[in-house]
Amino acid sequence: MLSVHTSPLHQPGTGDAGGMNVYMVELSRALAREGARVDLFTRCLGEDRPARVELASGVRVLHLAAGPRRPLPKEAMPGLVPDFARSLLAATAHSRYDVVHSHYWLAGQAGARVAGRRHIPLVHTMHTLARVKNASLAPGDRPEPELRVRGEAALARAADRLIANTVEEQVALRELYGADADRTDVVTPGVDVRIFRPADGRRAARARLGLPQDGFIPLFAGRIQPLKGPDVLLHSVAALLRDSPGLRGRLLVPVVGGLSGAGTRLPDELRDLGARLGLGDVVRFQAAAPQRELADWYRAADVLVMPSRSESFGLVALESQACGTPVLAAAVGGLPAAVRDEVTGLLVPGHDPDDYARRLRWFAEHPARAAAMGRAAAGHARRLDWRSTARGTLGSYARALRDRSSKAGQERRHVPAPAAASSRRCKRAAVPA
Template identity: 45%
Template sequence: MISMHTSPLEQPGIGDAGGMNVYIRNVASHLASHGAQVDVFTRATRASQGEVVEVEPGFRVINCVSGPFEGLPKESLPTQLAAFTGSVIAFVRSEAQGSAGGGAGQRTTCGRTGAGAYDLIHSHYWLSGQVGWLLRDLWGVPLVHTAHTWAAVKNLGLAEGDTPEPESRRICEQQIVDNADRIIVNTEDESAAIVEAYDADPRRISVIAPGVDVGRFTPGSDRATERARRELGIPLRAKVIAFIGRLQALKGPHVLLRAAAELIRRHPEQNIRVVICGGPSGTGLERPDELHDLAASLGVSGYVRFLSPRPPEELVTVYQAADIIAVPSYNESFGLVALEAQSSGTPVVAARVGGLPLTVAEGASGLLVDGHDPEVWAKALEELVLDDKLRIAMGAAAPAHALTYSWDSTVEKLLDVYTEVLGDGVVDSPFRAAHGVPQGPL
């Protein structure tokens, strides 16, 4: 696997780490539990990381030096594509030489070493897709790609003041679509979108929904909710609306703040509180205090609690402490936060964008909102704030909906795709067409 711009070991909610990190870590872990051996190549960002991190049996993270450890924004990472690719190749070559010389700690895959140690490449995000495209041809193995977000799709639903994705990224994504042996998407809507925007071949698209860790994200008892609120410094009898995610315009936390300010003005008796859990990212890095300033200008600073990002084992308490989770994103390929919230027994109010209409069972485990007008959002949130019976019923129904998604199911479907692209089920494989490789096992 290739995840150049962010490591699956990074804390989601900080910088560029988010749902993609959760996805890669869980997929790699579950692939390993199914007997696969997975190396995730990512760019080193600290000298102390070490080159190889053994996460668990069958799952390693390889930190590749390419460019300075710190101070290199994501927008500058395309300048390091060659360096990163060279670092991956150097690592694989060194492992092959170490194994040939009987070096300790070297690992083989399927009894082989070096470039031949990998049966397949799965790249994540467009930067990694460019690297995967080159390595696919060098190593003679298929390339599977998951974009997580697409420039052409994001640019259709930008938040106010957000910066459009550059044309250079769209061109690179077009090249990946044209050359990958299989594209993995989260939803049928995403499949239709890339067929429209990139003229993708539908036969080389596989729809596989992400999962949720239903063993970790579980409903809390009344006592657990009270304990979580005490630990987070939230009044026990408040109505709590929470936002969890990266703090940038694309995710819409400003929409929630404006809507909540209107609710607080209308219903002071409800003792409404807002929790914002996450760190600045993307355009949010330009003004890291923007949401604090907005809360102050709206006169609701005393009603808003800002929390730093938390690892999953602590994040579950935020979900359990909340009465409602708001997901006002302008673009969301799937919506893992919405799924984790429902698994934790908390209803969701989400924007009707991307994969959220699939993730949220509208009317059963949450509500969907058209657009991002704070007045419209205030009305949707008001419905659940005021109607205790409806909110509690949705919270009770939410875990059953979340149970329909699991990482085991995701990985089993991925393994089917891997088997297909390695066997004779590939439809017009670009690699095989270019190299005259016949259909059948490589």
């Protein structure tokens, strides 16, 4: 497995680490439990981590030299792809792999080069799509570059198999990128119900986190960037208090996560917005939390709010539901697949704060019905586990190997290199075979 721009070891909810990081880690562990051996290759960032990290039995994270050993913005990453591919070829010169599975378009570019040289199939998961994101940008947000659009289109043609999280993503790949539906497999992500579960309930979770037992607590959890819509949440809370001022005394809105993407350009923007809206006594900003603590935040909340402008699936929604907490989410991307409208949560068409405010008021005024949604949510999430995801992924690998075998001797489809200059290469790290 390949990830160029973010490491499976990074804390989700910070920087470029999010659902994709969780996906790679949990899928790899589940694949290993099904009998596979998985090596996750990522870029060395000079974080004093060893060249090889044993993530689980049968799963290793291997760090490759590609450019300077420090974090870089995504905009600089295309120039590192050739270096990453060369390091990967050197590190795997004496190893045998059956499949290359790349995550996000940057890793796909490197994966295509390596899979071609090794004569093994390339399976690719996009995770997000530039054309989908660009169609739903927040005001003032930067569109994804044309270089990425072209890179994704090339991968849609070149990968032996594409894995989409939902049928909606499969359709977007076909309609926006010309991907062949016969080479696109829909494999739904899962949730770790050993960590994300109702456990000892809301009161105990609130006690551990120091939250008021009688509070009404809508939660935001995830990376703080315009794409995730935290500004929509704050405007919604302001509208809620305008129409229901009596809620102020018991309303608390935790925002759990770190700055990411466009959010890092104006790091105080969300806090400043909260202050301008008069929410300084209501909104509490919390750093991104490890999974076991994050599960307590889900359990403690009355509802998780996800006003995302784009979402390939929304693992956060699944985690919250697994903890018995319903979800109020935008009806975009994969969220309608993750959340059963009016059963495990409520879906909102669009991003009008007044629409979210009305639904937040419903959760505040109907705690018994919201609790019933939470119970249904926990049952819904239990049926979506990583074992099923791993088995679906293994099926995609098998089809890729079968298709590759049937095309033996044919010239592999070509993926053009990104049109950017390569950054200065750092000293290569020794990677054990």
